[in-house]
Structure formats: structure tokens, C-alpha cells
Amino acid sequence: MKKNLFIAEAIGTFALVFAGCGAIVVNESFGGALGHLGVSTVFGLVVMAMIYSVGNVSGAHLNPAVTLGFVFAGRLDKRSIPGYIGSQLIGALAAAAALRLLFPESATLGSTLPGIDLARAFIVEVLLSFVLMFVILNVSTGHMEKGIMAGVAVGGTIALEALVGGPLTGASMNPARSLAPALLSGNLSSIWLYLTAPVVGTWLAHPTCRWIQGPNCCVLKPEGESSEADCNDKSCG
Incomplete structure (x- = not known):
């Protein structure tokens, strides 16, 4: 993997958390x-900006x-996991450190903290992450x-999911976004929820996308080979 890919991913995640x-x-x-609407809008806008900024380099995960x-969907080789997640954690931790300063x-420091009981919070985070990944795959x-x-x-x-889920769980959908401020502020009591529920949600999105778009929707292609044709020129990759 190219070094600039991981730099782009770290910068993008830094911007998101910061x-x-x-x-x-x-x-x-x-x-x-800012209000709840303002905070939700900021999250949506910064992700949109980073997708347009580095989406062509790293994919802006x-x-x-x-x-x-x-990876679950067969769109990314599992050997890329350490580089991507390592870069995301570095960017998130750097942003949380800047906020602490x-x-x-x-x-x-903007930690995600459940506003409802943990069982319901877990379900909410799974559902929010599922919808997010479903949209991304498509x-x-x-x-x-x-x-x-x-x-x-x-x-x-x-932005929409933050508007709905923010008061309930903080609408994390992102382990790095939750872990970094939790570590630097010491709010670790519920961090397990935000490390596990989003992963469960993104895992559930894969079979749903395949069910709707067809069996060739989510397959890993050799580098340089487009997979768009397998989805009848749709964007499901």
C-alpha cells in the first residue's frame, strides 16, 4: 500500500474528530x-469534505x-486492515490531543456517552452503523x-443519523471517533459498546447490499480492475 494512502486516511480522520x-x-x-442541529451538521459536513478531499486517495473510510x-463485503483485502485502522487511530488521537490542548x-472532549440503558444503546449503534455502511456500499x-x-x-x-441518534448514544458509528476522546478524557466506562456495535452493524450491511444489488455486488477485484460492470453500471462497486 502507498504511504500517501495512510497519510490521507490519518488527516481525514483527524479532521473528522477535531x-x-x-x-x-x-x-x-x-x-x-451550535445546538444539536449544528453539531450534527458539522459531523456531516466534515465527512463530506473529507470524501471529496481524499476519497480518491484512500477511499476516505x-x-x-x-x-x-x-473487508466483510469483499471490497478490500484484509491485509490492508492494519494500515487503515492504524492511520485512523493516529489521526483520531492527534485530534483529541489537540482538543485537550x-x-x-x-x-x-466530545466523548460518546449513552443517554439510554446499555442494551438499547447497543442496538441503536448497530442500526445506525448498518444504515451508514449500507449507504456507503451502494x-x-x-x-x-x-x-x-x-x-x-x-x-x-x-448528519441525519446524528440528529436522531445523538441524544441516545452520541451516534458514534465509529470506534476511532469514540476511543480517542474517551482515552484522553478518561471516559472509558462504556467504550466497549462503541468498539463493538459499529462493527456488528457494518457486518450486517454486506449481505443486505448483496441481496439487493445481486451476487456480484461485493467482490474483491484485482488492483486496477473496475468492478462497476458487475453491478450493471450501478455504484455498488
Whole structure:
């Protein structure tokens, strides 16, 4: 794998955590200046921006659960897992460290904390992650989130799910986004939920996409070979 791929993934994840978690911290520190709608919009917009910025380089996964979702779907070789997830964790931790430096008074640094009991929170995170990965699989090319509408579709999905799921679980859908601020703020009591539920959700998206788009929808192609033709010129890759 090319080094610039992992650099792009680290920068993209840094931007996601810095902007998204930063929006939560700013909202808490300045009397709700952004509001729930504003915070949700920030998460959607930053993901959309990163897809258009680095989607053609790394695929703009920005999320270990999405990377694993592409592997589950046969879109990405499992040998790529360490590089992708390592880069995402580095970017997320760097962003959380920057937020700690800028907002030392913040108790959470934008950590995801369940607002309902853990059993229901787990189900919510699974469902949110399933919907996110389902959309990604249907608008991406191979394991790449790129193209004219991919950013709008994925960013819009994240914003919508944050609006609904934010009060319930924080609408993480992303182990790196949850782990980094949790580590630097010490809010680790429920971190297992955010490390496992998104992965379960992205795993469930694969058979659903295959069921709808056909048996050739999710297959790993040799490097350089397009898989679009196998989906009758649809974007399911």
C-alpha cells in the first residue's frame, strides 16, 4: 500500500474528530451556541469534505468499522486492515490531543456517552452503523468513497443519523471517533459498546447490499480492475 494512502486516511480522520468532537466541546463551552442541529451538521459536513478531499486517495473510510465493512463485503483485502485502522487511530488521537490542548477544561472532549440503558444503546449503534455502511456500499466504487454524489450521500446520512441518534448514544458509528476522546478524557466506562456495535452493524450491511444489488455486488477485484460492470453500471462497486 502507498504511504500517501495512510497519510490521507490519518488527516481525514483527524479532521473528522477535531471538527466533530470540537463542535461538541464548543457547544458545551459556549452556552449551546451550535445546538444539536449544528453539531450534527458539522459531523456531516466534515465527512463530506473529507470524501471529496481524499476519497480518491484512500477511499476516505475515516472509520475502522467502515474499513472492516469493506473487508466483510469483499471490497478490500484484509491485509490492508492494519494500515487503515492504524492511520485512523493516529489521526483520531492527534485530534483529541489537540482538543485537550485547546480546551483543558472540557470533561469529555466530545466523548460518546449513552443517554439510554446499555442494551438499547447497543442496538441503536448497530442500526445506525448498518444504515451508514449500507449507504456507503451502494454509493462507493470498490472500497473507495468517491464521486460526485458519494460525499453528499454519506455526509447527509451521518448528519441525519446524528440528529436522531445523538441524544441516545452520541451516534458514534465509529470506534476511532469514540476511543480517542474517551482515552484522553478518561471516559472509558462504556467504550466497549462503541468498539463493538459499529462493527456488528457494518457486518450486517454486506449481505443486505448483496441481496439487493445481486451476487456480484461485493467482490474483491484485482488492483486496477473496475468492478462497476458487475453491478450493471450501478455504484455498488
